[in-house]
Amino acid sequence: MASTHGTSDWLTERTSMSLDTGADRHLWEGGRRYHAYREGRYSLPNDELEQQREELMHILVMDILDQQLYLAPMTEPPNKVMDLATGIGLWAIEMGDRYPDATILGLDLSPIQPTSVPPNVTFQVDDVEDTWVHENDYDFIHMREASGYMRSTPAVIESVIAHLKPGGWFELQEFHWVAEKEDGTIDPNIPVNRYMEHMMSAAASTEGRKIPIVPEIGEIMRRAGFVDIKKKTYRVPYGAWPTDPVARRRGAVLSVNAELLLPTSDKVLGYIGVTPEQAEVLYADCVKMFHNPSIHCFATYYVWYGRKPEVTNSSLGESNR
């Protein structure tokens, strides 16, 4: 952990930091601003434009989920909650507002969360891929739109289960950007899929990372020891082509979001030799696709959740053997 904010002692903590951890600094490159703490860990910017994109994404996701912050079937509202890779912290803040008796801790590489937040919400600059120093009695751990950026999502999910209390829940939500046609088939030649193919090779060849990983999260959770694992998926159109007003609205917002996201890929695509000019052409093809009402494709929003098993007498016996 590098620093804490979101509470009244934020200023004190910042000014009393003796080490320059980079937690409260930023780096600039190519006109965009990036996180400085654990420099280079996350490839997307953290500037105003990216923060607006994140806010738009939050609005879209809340629309898709009928304004529910989570789908895990907890019988009681959670008391102790952690939000991994919280970004600008909107999910954590809304959890704090809706559940005033709960405490919510949001972690991120960037100190981009507001300082005026509900009293039960705290933010820390932290790399969730470091060894966790957090307590191990969380009721609920949540991660949204972040697994594709981790070097090892399975390792993060192992930290999650180790820090939940028995019976506690984990929920992971994320877009799967590979575009499906209405009949569920995937055309590798459509621009979004060509873009995804490039992003996958870049992540695999330079960082040894596998993206997209979203459809496999359930299996990763099962291997980590979770039970009662469930998946819910929502198809979201690329573009405002549907006649149904709700689908049309979601499609329009998704494509605006994707248009903002595409230019942040220059750096990653550069790893596999795609020049900024070539990337520009690819992005323009994607944007043309979003605006072409005769191309009917969907992204898929995934919600995965699962429970850490209760400690039973027999499992206690087993661990003592």
Ligand SMILES: C[S@@+](CC[C@H](N)C(=O)[O-])C[C@H]1O[C@@H](n2cnc3c(N)ncnc32)[C@H](O)[C@@H]1O
């Ligand atoms: C696309 S944003 C999503 C933010 C937020 N979860 C949401 O849904 O609005 C991804 C966030 O993950 C954070 N992130 C990426 N890798 C991280 C890591 N290893 N530790 C902590 N945060 C990380 C980034 O800084 C960024 O804020």
